[in-house]
Amino acid sequence: MSQEKLLKPSNGYLMLALFVVFFFGSIAGFATTGNPIWIVGFLIAIFILPGLILVNPNESRVLLLFGDYRGTVKQNGLFWVNPFYTKKKISLRARNFDSERLKVNDKLGNPVMISTILVWRVRDTYKASFDVDVFENFVVVQTDAAVRKLASLYPYDNFADEGIEEEITLRSSMNEVSDALEKELEERLEIAGIEVLEARIGYLAYANEIASAMLKRQQATAIVAARHKIVEGAVSMVEMALDELSKKEIVDLDGESRSAMVSNLLVVLCGDKDASPVVNAGTLNH
Numbered sequence: 001m002s003q004e005k006l007l008k009p010s011n012g013y014l015m016l017a018l019f020v021v022f023f024f025g026s027i028a029g030f031a032t033t034g035n036p037i038w039i040v041g042f043l044i045a046i047f048i049l050p051g052l053i054l055v056n057p058n059e060s061r062v063l064l065l066f067g068d069y070r071g072t073v074k075q076n077g078l079f080w081v082n083p084f085y086t087k088k089k090i091s092l093r094a095r096n097f098d099s100e101r102l103k104v105n106d107k108l109g110n111p112v113m114i115s116t117i118l119v120w121r122v123r124d125t126y127k128a129s130f131d132v133d134v135f136e137n138f139v140v141v142q143t144d145a146a147v148r149k150l151a152s153l154y155p156y157d158n159f160a161d162e163g164i165e166e167e168i169t170l171r172s173s174m175n176e177v178s179d180a181l182e183k184e185l186e187e188r189l190e191i192a193g194i195e196v197l198e199a200r201i202g203y204l205a206y207a208n209e210i211a212s213a214m215l216k217r218q219q220a221t222a223i224v225a226a227r228h229k230i231v232e233g234a235v236s237m238v239e240m241a242l243d244e245l246s247k248k249e250i251v252d253l254d255g256e257s258r259s260a261m262v263s264n265l266l267v268v269l270c271g272d273k274d275a276s277p278v279v280n281a282g283t284l285n286h
Contacts, residue, residue, distance in 0.1 A: 003127075004193070005071040006074060007071025011079070018048060023041075055074070055076050065085055096119055097139060103207055114204050115203040116146075117198075123195040138192050139192070182196055
């Protein structure tokens with residue numbers, strides 16, 4: 001036997017009724033007559049009692065007879081099995097596992113803190129019981145190993161300014177990363193008969209020793225990108241202003257005046273603070 005076998009046990013309510021009859025009947029008969037023969041009925045009741053098992057919803061009982069796997073009971077209710085069976089209870093309910101925050105290196109070698117949230121349940125009770133030692137510990141260890149491997153396959157973020165452009169990153173591609181993590185865990189936990197219901201990144205951040213530097217880098221990148229947009233917009237506005245002035249012949253500007261006007265407009269449009277205009281009461285050249 002190398003796979004799960006479903007077992008259909010006997011009705012437990014009938015055996016419970018027999019237990020009550022033999023147990024209390026033997027006690028009453030012995031107390032009334034004093035005949036030792038009633039002890040046999042008492043022993044039969046004692047023999048029946050260990051065979052009664054109660055299986056709750058989403059629970060199972062793995063049955064062994066002197067080390068030999070006989071089957072698994074997944075039906076709900078009260079049943080009776082061989083009293084010599086060893087009965088191991090395994091829950092089939094979905095379980096949550098929130099891993100510890102691990103310090104690992106991403107694809108670029110940057111240290112990051114990462115953790116995962118795993119939703120799993122036992123699918124094959126035979127594998128969970130006999131193919132691994134303690135399947136709960138197996139889930140913990142394999143989840144940590146899968147997270148470490150996953151983090152090494154992708155960078156934390158894109159660094160387009162350095163020519164490093166990745167399609168999938170840990171920070172911006174959460175769906176793709178979660179799918180890859182779920183697939184990796186399914187392959188690792190298959191040996192233990194574990195079904196992965198959901199796996200996703202629960203926590204992700206740079207490690208403390210580089211978090212401050214990376215924050216400054218992100219801020220600098222954002223500032224440069226914003227400045228680029230500002231300059232691009234300012235040049236377009238200056239070009240539009242010169243074209244409109246020339247088209248409507250509002251003022252005739254020579255080369256030096258155009259240069260001065262362009263310089264002033266760019267300073268006003270690209271400055272961090274509001275400009276303080278100076279009114280020229282003379283000519284345009286003074």
